[in-house]
Structure formats: C-alpha cells, structure tokens
Amino acid sequence: xxxxxxxxxxxxxxxxxxxxxxxxxxxxxxxxxxxxxxxxxxxxxxxxxxxxxxxxxxxxxxxxxxxxxxxxxxxxxxxxxxxxxxxxxxxxxxxxxxxxxxxxxxxxxxxxxxxxxxxxxxxxxxxxxxxxxxxxxxxxxxxxxxxxxxxxxxxxxxxxxxxxxxxxxxxxxxxxxxxxxxxxxxxxxxxxxxxxxxxxxxxxxxxxxxxxxxxxxxxxxxxxxxxxxxxxxxxxxxxxxxxxxxxxxxxxxxxxxxxxxxxxxxxxxxxxxxxxxxxxxxxxxxxxxxxxxxxxxxxxxxxxxxxxxxxxxxxxxxxxxxxxxxxxxxxxxxxxxxxxxxxxxxxxxxxxxxxxxxxxxxxxxxxxx
Numbered sequence: 001x002x003x004x005x006x007x008x009x010x011x012x013x014x015x016x017x018x019x020x021x022x023x024x025x026x027x028x029x030x031x032x033x034x035x036x037x038x039x040x041x042x043x044x045x046x047x048x049x050x051x052x053x054x055x056x057x058x059x060x061x062x063x064x065x066x067x068x069x070x071x072x073x074x075x076x077x078x079x080x081x082x083x084x085x086x087x088x089x090x091x092x093x094x095x096x097x098x099x100x101x102x103x104x105x106x107x108x109x110x111x112x113x114x115x116x117x118x119x120x121x122x123x124x125x126x127x128x129x130x131x132x133x134x135x136x137x138x139x140x141x142x143x144x145x146x147x148x149x150x151x152x153x154x155x156x157x158x159x160x161x162x163x164x165x166x167x168x169x170x171x172x173x174x175x176x177x178x179x180x181x182x183x184x185x186x187x188x189x190x191x192x193x194x195x196x197x198x199x200x201x202x203x204x205x206x207x208x209x210x211x212x213x214x215x216x217x218x219x220x221x222x223x224x225x226x227x228x229x230x231x232x233x234x235x236x237x238x239x240x241x242x243x244x245x246x247x248x249x250x251x252x253x254x255x256x257x258x259x260x261x262x263x264x265x266x267x268x269x270x271x272x273x274x275x276x277x278x279x280x281x282x283x284x285x286x287x288x289x290x291x292x293x294x295x296x297x298x299x300x301x302x303x304x305x306x307x308x309x310x311x312x313x314x315x316x317x318x319x320x321x322x323x324x325x326x327x328x329x330x331x332x333x334x335x336x337x338x339x340x341x342x343x344x345x346x347x348x349x350x351x352x353x354x355x356x357x358x359x360x361x362x363x364x365x366x367x368x369x
Contacts, residue, residue, distance in 0.1 A: 003029070003036075009148070010307060011353045011362055012143075012223075012253060014298055016289055017286035026270045034260075034279040038137075038286040040293035042270050044283055047314040051279060053261040055317050088126060089331055095122040096335035104339060108346075111365040115220035120211050123328045123342060129179015130168070137164070138207070145208035146359045157270070158204075165203040169196060180206075208322060213255035216354070216361025220253040221246065223362070224300050226345050231302045236337055242330045245302040251309035252300045254285040257360050259313065284310045284362060343369040 003024065006017035012103050012224065020038045037043055046053040099118055103109040122136050130138065139155040141164075144150060158213045165181075172185035181203055187194055225232035225245070235241050263278040291297045312319035320323075335341060345367040352362045 010261050011351045014289055026272050036281045038283050040287040040290035042333040043282045050316045052267050054264050096332050100339050108368045111367045112219050117215040119332050120215035127180050128322040142211045146212050146356045148357050149355050150293045160190045161204050165200045169199050216255045219250045219365050224249045226299050239334050247307050250311040254288050254311040257285040258283045263305040340369040
C-alpha cells in the first residue's frame with residue numbers, strides 16, 4: 001500500500017487526516033515498518049491500555065526504571081500543578097510585555113520568531129532553571145530536534161544538546177539552585193542518584209518536546225482566530241473565553257500530530273492483528289478531527305459543548321504539563337490582545353509548514369497591527 005506522507009506535512013493536514021480515516025484507518029507501513037492509526041476510537045483504546053501499547057519503544061522497563069519513571073511523574077505533577085503555575089503567572093506577563101516592547105513600535109513582526117518561540121523558551125527556562133542567555137542555541141537545537149529532514153544537522157544539534165544538559169546537570173550537582181533540572185540532579189530514587197544519561201535524555205525530551213508544541217500552539221491560536229473573525233472578536237471582547245478557545249485550538253490544530261507506541265503483547269485493533277514488538281504511530285491530530293467523535297469536527301468552534309480531544313494524550317501517560325501550557329498560552333494571549341488589538345496576519349503571507357511529522361505549525365507567521 002502506497003501512502004503519500006508528504007500530505008501530512010502541510011500547514012493544516014485535515015484533508016489528509018480525513019482521507020486516511022476513510023480509506024486506511026489502520027494500516028501497516030512496509031517502508032517504515034510500523035502501523036498507523038487514525039480513528040479516535042482506536043487511538044483512545046491504545047492510549048487507554050499501556051500494558052499493551054507501551055510508550056517505551058525498545059525493551060521492557062525494569063522495576064528500577066518503573067520506580068524512576070514514577071518519581072519523574074510525581075515531581076512533574078508538583079512542578080506543573082495549577083497552583084504553582086499560577087504563582088509564576090506574574091513572571092510570564094512580564095516576559096510577554098518585554099517581548100512586545102521590542103517590536104510594538106515597528107507595527108509588524110514574525111509572530112513565531114519574535115514572540116511565540118521566545119515566549120515559549122522563557123516559560124520553560126523559568127520552570128527548568130535554564131539561563132536565559134542560552135536561548136539562541138537552545139532554540140536552534142530544539143528546532144532541528146523535531147525535523148524529518150536535515151539529518152546530519154539534526155544529529156549535530158542533538159550532540160550539542162547532550163553536552164549542554166550534561167554540563168548543566170554537573171553544575172547543579174556542584175551548587176544547587178532553583179529549577180526542575182537541579183531538583184532532578186539532586187534526586188535520590190531507591191537509594192541512588194539518577195544516572196547522568198537518563199537525566200540528560202529526560203531534560204532533552206522535556207525541553208525540546210515542549211518548546212516547539214508550546215510555541216506553535218501560540219501561533220496556531222492566531223491562525224484559528226483569523227479563520228473565524230467572529231470568534232476573534234468575541235475573545236477580544238471577553239478574554240474569559242480564552243480557556244475554551246485554547247481547548248478548541250488544541251483540538252482543531254493539535255500541535256503534536258502523533259505519538260509512537262510499541263506493542264507488548266499480541267492484540268487486535270479494529271480487526272487487525274498486531275504482534276508483540278510492533279511499532280504503532282497514533283495520529284492524535286487525526287483523532288481530534290474525527291467526525292465520529294466530534295460533531296462538525298472540521299469547524300473551529302470556541303463554544304463547542306464537549307471537547308474530549310487527545311492532544312495531551314490519555315490515561316497513564318496523560319501530559320502533566322497541561323496546566324503550564326494552558327496558563328502560559330492564555331497569559332501570552334491576554335497581553336497580545338491588550339497591546340495589539342489590531343493584530344492580523346499579512347494578507348499576502350505564504351505560510352510554510354514546519355517540515356515535521358511530529359509537530360504542526362508554520363515556520364514564519366508575518367503579522368501587522
């Protein structure tokens with residue numbers, strides 16, 4: 001079976017999602033040696049059964065590894081709790097104002113490069129304890145972390161990121177300071193400190209795996225609101241609508257297109273036999289626009305009554321960073337609406353998608369006000 005995956009790498013691949021749901025909702029990709037799943041009910045089932053569909057792609061977790069993963073999640077749940085995130089909201093407001101101070105007099109900017117991406121970096125830097133002066137390098141490495149192409153540069157960036165986070169962990173172990181990375185560097189689980197390799201891998205995944213989705217959620221909010229002027233006007237008039245609007249952006253333009261799982265034991269999914277060890281790609285973006293799960297699925301509707309989207313996953317691996325994402329993006333947009341009431345996308349802008357099977361977003365988003 002030949003499937004053109006280039007259609008998945010567009011500014012909004014909803015037509016491809018719909019086509020796959022209708023023609024190939026579950027299929028085995030001989031070239032990539034993996035299954036692809038597109039319907040909401042099948043993806044929900046896979047996410048709901050981690051004993052069958054594991055997030056770890058290679059090997060089985062030992063009891064020690066399970067204990068450490070449990071520790072990671074417990075610590076993250078505390079760091080990302082709504083109450084603690086709200087305590088840092090003042091700092092997020094300051095960051096948003098600082099970024100707009102740089103550009104407001106110009107009357108134009110690249111909304112991704114000048115605002116969304118640097119704001120996302122500052123949010124994560126505050127949480128993780130990353131020096132702000134390292135922004136340029138870390139944003140560059142993170143961008144290549146999620147790309148499908150430029151493999152040589154991607155590998156180089158990953159090596160540089162390895163070295164960077166290794167140094168940061170070593171600094172934390174010599175002199176404790178604030179931030180999640182230092183908390184992890186000092187952590188003792190089952191009588192042992194976390195190994196350098198797993199700490200570095202966790203930091204990279206948390207940072208690079210969060211920066212791009214967070215930045216593109218901010219940008220995608222503008223894309224969605226611009227498509228629906230009535231919704232844009234409503235949010236401008238009443239920012240209390242922002243939480244519902246953001247949930248709908250997450251559904252309509254899920255910043256994470258897909259996640260990968262490994263089959264731990266043979267199973268059936270929608271009548272297809274999956275063998276132990278099979279790799280499965282779960283297309284969250286497709287699930288979120290499945291007409292069987294969402295009435296008028298391909299309509300952006302900030303007043304949607306029920307919105308059980310899967311953009312944060314589901315079940316045991318549900319994203320603990322949800323409060324940070326929603327509060328951070330809402331804070332950014334409150335400042336944007338206050339400072340730039342006439343913000344609009346350049347009419348002649350030609351939007352190019354980030355060349356990634358993992359991330360949905362545009363590389364540049366030229367705007368004026």
